[in-house]
Amino acid sequence: MPVTTAAYATDTLPGGTVDTVVIGGGAAGLNGALMLARSRRSVVVIDSGTPRNAPAEGVHGLLGLDGTPPAELYERGREEVRRYGGVIVSGEVASAEPAAPSALPASSASSASSASSAPSAEGDPSAGNAPSTEATPPAGGDPRFTVTLADGRTLTARRLLVATGLRDVLPDVPGLAEHWGHGVVHCPYCHGWEVRDEPIGVLAVGPASVHHALLFRQLTDDLVYFTRGTELDEDTRTRFAARDIRVVDTPVEEVVRADGGGIAGVRLADGQVVARSVLAVATLMRARTEGLEGLGLPIEDLPDGMGRRFASGMAGATEVPGVWVAGNATDPTAQVGAAAAAGALAGAHINALLAIADTDAALAVAKSGATTV
Numbered sequence: 075m076p077v078t079t080a081a082y083a084t085d086t087l088p089g090g091t092v093d094t095v096v097i098g099g100g101a102a103g104l105n106g107a108l109m110l111a112r113s114r115r116s117v118v119v120i121d122s123g124t125p126r127n128a129p130a131e132g133v134h135g136l137l138g139l140d141g142t143p144p145a146e147l148y149e150r151g152r153e154e155v156r157r158y159g160g161v162i163v164s165g166e167v168a169s170a171e172p173a174a175p176s177a178l179p180a181s182s183a184s185s186a187s188s189a190s191s192a193p194s195a196e197g198d199p200s201a202g203n204a205p206s207t208e209a210t211p212p213a214g215g216d217p218r219f220t221v222t223l224a225d226g227r228t229l230t231a232r233r234l235l236v237a238t239g240l241r242d243v244l245p246d247v248p249g250l251a252e253h254w255g256h257g258v259v260h261c262p263y264c265h266g267w268e269v270r271d272e273p274i275g276v277l278a279v280g281p282a283s284v285h286h287a288l289l290f291r292q293l294t295d296d297l298v299y300f301t302r303g304t305e306l307d308e309d310t311r312t313r314f315a316a317r318d319i320r321v322v323d324t325p326v327e328e329v330v331r332a333d334g335g336g337i338a339g340v341r342l343a344d345g346q347v348v349a350r351s352v353l354a355v356a357t358l359m360r361a362r363t364e365g366l367e368g369l370g371l372p373i374e375d376l377p378d379g380m381g382r383r384f385a386s387g388m389a390g391a392t393e394v395p396g397v398w399v400a401g402n403a404t405d406p407t408a409q410v411g412a413a414a415a416a417g418a419l420a421g422a423h424i425n426a427l428l429a430i431a432d433t434d435a436a437l438a439v440a441k442s443g444a445t446t447v
Contacts, residue, residue, distance in 0.1 A: 082149065084164035085156070087227050091176075092116040094424055095221050095231035097167050097366070100125045101410045102401025102417035103237030104151035109421030111158035115428065118161045118229060119152075120221065126239045126402060127264075127410065129255025135263050136411045147410070166224040171368030172396075173230060175215030216431055217396030219369075232431075233424050236366060236384065236399040237417055240406055242357035243381075245279055245302070249329035250353070257337040258329075258353045262289040263409060270294060275340055275350035277326065278304045281378045282356045290354050291317050298348060300326050300340060322348060329353065356380065359406040369394055381406060389423035390416060398424060 094110050096103045099121025110117040125144060127133065132141040139147065152162045222228045242260065244250055250258055259265040266289075273296040276287045283304065291297050298320045299306075306321065314321055325343040332338035332351075339349040359381035361373065372385040372393055383404050390398040400420040401413035408416065 082152070082164065085161045087163050087223075087229055088116070088118065088161060089229075091218065091230045091232060092118050093231070093428060094118075094233045094235060094421075095120065095170075095219070095229060096235045096237060097170065097221070098237035098239060098362075098401070098403070099123070099148065099152070099162065100237060100239050100401060101147070101151070101414040102239075102403075102408075102420075103235065104148065104155055104417070105414040106235045106237060106398075106400055106417035106421035106424075107155045107160050108151070108158070109418050110425055111155055111160035113421075113425040114159075115425055116159070116161075117155075118163060118231075119155065120163050120165055120167055120223065121152075122166050122238075123164060126242065127255075130264070131256075131268075133410045134265070134267070135409050163223075165227070167221060167365040168224045169220075169222045169365050169368055170234060171220055172394075173218040173220045175218050176232075177215045216435070219396065232396070233428065234369070234397045235390075235417070235420055235424065236369075236371070236397065236403055237401045237413075238362035238364075238366070238403045240359050240361050240381070240383075240402045242359060244355060244357055245277060247277065247326055247329060249331060250277075250355075252331075253329065253337055253353070257351065258355060260355055260357050261409070262286075262293060262354075266290070266293045269352045272296075272352045273350050274298070274352045274354055275300055275348065277340075277353055277355045278302050278306075279356050279358070280304055280380070282380055284310055286354060286356050287314070287319055288317070291319055298322055298350065300348075302326050359383075359402075361403045361406075369397055371397065371399070376406065390420035391423065 093115040094117045096107045096117060096119045099119050103119055107117045107119045127144045130144055132143055133147055134140055155162060216232060219231045219234050220228055221231060259269060270293045272294055274290050274294050275298045276283055276290060278299060278301050287299050299314060300322050311321060327341045327343050330338040330341050330347055337351055337353060339347045341347050361383045373382050374385045375382055383406055384399040386392055386399045386404040390400040392399055398420040400416040402408055405416060
């Protein structure tokens, strides 16, 4: 159900090798790029323009920016990245794969100069908590990656930050998808306040829906739980009853549209319509992996069959040297603030290891008496 944001001015794809290509222009990708650009790294963001929260009216739970429309937030983010010399390119990644490593990484000086219009670095340059993993460049040289866009253009990067986000897959209920992001919601922290005191229905998809119901019960006194053929034991039914949550076991036929365009209710298999104005559903969350197969990134299943994510470790590091992941692609439940923070941490991690690689390269040059290129 991806929704494309409004078109915006795209930058020119640079030639040569850049320090980092960020795949994904949402909160995680842009914040990662911001950290890198502010560290005078040459960084290119490839943005498909289909963020997960595009249908939402506003971003919530983000201190200082609560209620900001997603498109406005990302526009601000793009301008901030560009302010420090980062490049934003609108496009789809067709493939990303390792290339032959460089025997001599670019020096720190050349990396800094390659970021167009990059100002002098400010603040404390120390990295007392710099990660030790991958501190020594991998045997065989500094990693390189080739990223190819759908239109055939290519670029080469020393490091990759994958921030492609995920796709929410709704249950196959007629009439449900058209209300996604408005009358159909999934996150009580993203949309809960906005639907407080409304008659809410939870469309069960499995075990995760039980806790989902308890969270939405905090927001309304009028909650109906549609089991949709899922198991609900007597203990859970007793707990629901204690919270005045009504349980409906009759199969759901369709979502009924109201005259004004919203949701009027849920039609059951017996013809009865249960009036509801909001429906909550725990979506199947699948990391966007298209075009990234060549990287060989490990993917793992989420609990209770709720989707798949890229596996990652500290600061988004992966088992593939030189590749990090951040945001909903690896942490499906992260809201915008958490995704942005993860991107920032990954960006700082990438810069720290690039600084070590640059220093190792400079030392090798100094010992050999060669001239840095």
